[in-house]
Amino acid sequence: MATIVSYTARPRRLIQALLLLLAVAVGVGAYALVGLGRFDELPAKLLQVGIGALVLVAVLQIAVMWRAPYADPVILPIVVLLNLLGVTMIESVHAANEIYGLRSSASADRQMLWAVIGVVLCVALLVLLRDHRWLRRYTWISAVAGGVLLLLPLVPVIGSARNGSKIWISVAGFSFQPAELAKIAFAVFFAGYLVARRDTLALAGPKVLGIHLPRWSDFGPILVAWGFAMAVLVFETDLGTSLMFFGLFVVMLYVATDRLSWLVIGAVMFLPPAVFAATQMSHVRTRITCWLDPLSGENYSSCEQISQGLFGLANGGLVGTGLGEGRPDMVPHAESDFIFSSFAEEMGMVGAFALLLLYLLLVQRAIRAAVGISDGFGTLLAGGLGFVMALQVFVVVGGVTRVIPLTGLTLPFLAAGGSSLVCNWIIAGILVRLSDAARRPAARQVEGTLPGSPARSGQEAIA
Template sequence: MVTVVSYTARTRRTLQAILLIAAAALGVLAYALVDLGRSGALPENLLQIGIIAAVIVVVLQAVVMWRAPYADPAILPIVVLLNGIGLAVIHSYDTAMNLFTSAQIEYASRQLLWTILGAILAAAVLVLLRDHRVLRRYTWISAACGALLLLLPLAPIIGQENLGSRIWISIAGYSFQPAELAKIFFALFFAGYLVSRRDTLALAGPKVLGIHFPRWSDFGPILVAWALGIAILVFETDLGTSLLFFGLFVAMLYVATDRLSWLVIGAVMFLPPAIVAVTQVSHVRRRLTCWLDPLSPENYGPCEQIAKGLFGMASGGLIGTGLGEGRPNVVPFGHSDFIFTSLAEELGLVGAFAVLLLYLLLVQRALRAAVGISDGFGTLLAGGLGFVIALQVFVVVGGVTRVIPLTGLTLPFLASGGSSLVCNWIIAALLVRMSDAARRPAARRLGAAPAAPASGSASGPSDAPSPAREVTA
């Protein structure tokens, strides 16, 4: 009697299809509820929105089944749902502005176009990138591209300054925020660099007062990353982007070396220039003042945005005013930087927490892919991209709720903005690709030869996710 145990890895594509359909349907329903709440009629372009959502779902499902059949089934549905909710809230802002201020704006229409482009680029990444490990070849090229993108807003002709920060470029009438794309290049660079230096960074070098310091030869790129973050803070007066990139590097250092000393070193290196910026840069100092006391009579003018955002969230209460029944137009930039206040007003505390839970699940899925993947580069890249999303959500939501000073980053997939939305869709595609590598059976992984099972023993990959056993006598 010989017992043969075979393992069949479940792809879960049916679950993904169900979740994608549900996410798209909820997004379209939210869009329709905005007009029902505002004017009592369905939007004229509801059929168009529904067709576009259906096409996006079909294309994404087909591409994943073709190129990444073992990918995590929850990543893309979460992204589609967040994108749909954001589109509905932006549409509510548009209708409120058009109704109460006689303005004619169409941020939702632009966001829909960027959504289509982002989904197309995500599908292209999945089709063209068969193995994420290929990206390790372009470690230093990624560093050069990321640095160039970050410095582009300082160019005299194409660089633009807006609300005290110089973080935009304008070419042929189209604006773009290069830092959104630069964060992807820097995540690639940090992952490629740290995976080759993780042992020396973790073991070599002196130890002072219980803190492990790296050798000077390994400390060079760290100083370059620090100097680049300081340059962004000083010349572009953008505390949020500076914090994002330096925090990304320190977090990936911790993941690579598993040493808490890197978090201490990172905090010590970032704190002095941040204090100098707060005390010397008027734009940053004003944000600190608004964080401390936005409702005082002398601060209400400069801090009007934060004050109105707080009142908007308070008016939403527990369950919100309802989609299309709030006044998101009262808060400046209620469609972009302060979209969380618009969402909290119309969906209430329950809806705001539900959206934060979606972000938490997305980050958890990214970290799950990082833990399950077999190569160090993929672990660092997936962990870094997950940290980027988590840090942006914390900084934005913390800023509008006065947990921390306002920094000016955008809420991923929700806020209006083409550069942010498109780049975050690319990040989602990279996470799907790496989750496929993490969940794929060992015998079917790219570059892996299938192992021959031994007679009378269990056969199949030991790291196959959620294996289904078939026992035959």
């Protein structure tokens, strides 16, 4: 039987409860302003949205107090606020489309339904996953599941193509983007695989141009990851998803080994396929053209989305047109791919930077959890999930603002789409569990093993 000597720590559940209420107040208040801006009256479903949001945050608060009392008190309030702001902007786009007689593919009601499903899965994960190290037992199962999910859109019967990329599956009238779930599975696999082989991968090999390269025998894992990324790029013609998965592996490899050479190798390996996609794939070539010169007369018709998005950003100016007073109906896919443009138009540069600050704070909390966890698996998993979120935000916002070419990724928690929202809520649940492990009071094991922990021989083998 283990004897545990623990030390006091502050759970900060009251702070989390207050922040959750503040997030609901801001989100529901923004939803109300959309109705006032569009129709000069409060939205008909304001009460339902407000009560629903309060019920969801109450469930989250109870689940955290019960299963993860020492979790970071900031993660869930940020996620809730981003989710409600997304619902607000989707309602604004939907209302504008109704006013100007356009068909809307998304609605706030549907997004709230997906949010409920996401919160339920988040709470279920917190209740069932008592120790994040349990996930390490499923390292290779996660690899197989991630590979199957990633290649599932290639199945002829259920795979479907949209906007030039074949990354969707359709079953019984419902569409799902399996890559969103695959990124979680691959993050678990990479963390489990790399923590077991970090010493081997960190060994120095030949030195070329001042950079210590890894040994040739250690190139196997990165070649397999590169092969999966290339399969997505070539067969599903999706540069964004391919970049996300390969970047996830390379960054986690760098975190595991602390060797900058892996980042250089990853960049060099991804460059030729990116050039191939830009020159040989028509829709990627079009995106490159629209990135370089979207407003010219010959390109304007094929680059209408990026052009209208830029006009929306310009129309927003410094402080925005006001919630419910913009023209997101002018931008194709304003509720999904270009929701950042819709948000920036109505909230201005100030609101756009505030939104980016929320994402920055969320990523910082993930990194903070990674630093605070005592085992390498948790460190890699938290760092990998934080990086995936940061990369998605950079790629989406960079594409809308013409910093980089457009890709098919979505803005986490904000953009319309059930698969993205539900999977990001699962990521939020994992980060809450990891932050709880990082912030728990220090405990010293005198003899035996900790209850619920995987059996170990000798001292903890994960640095």
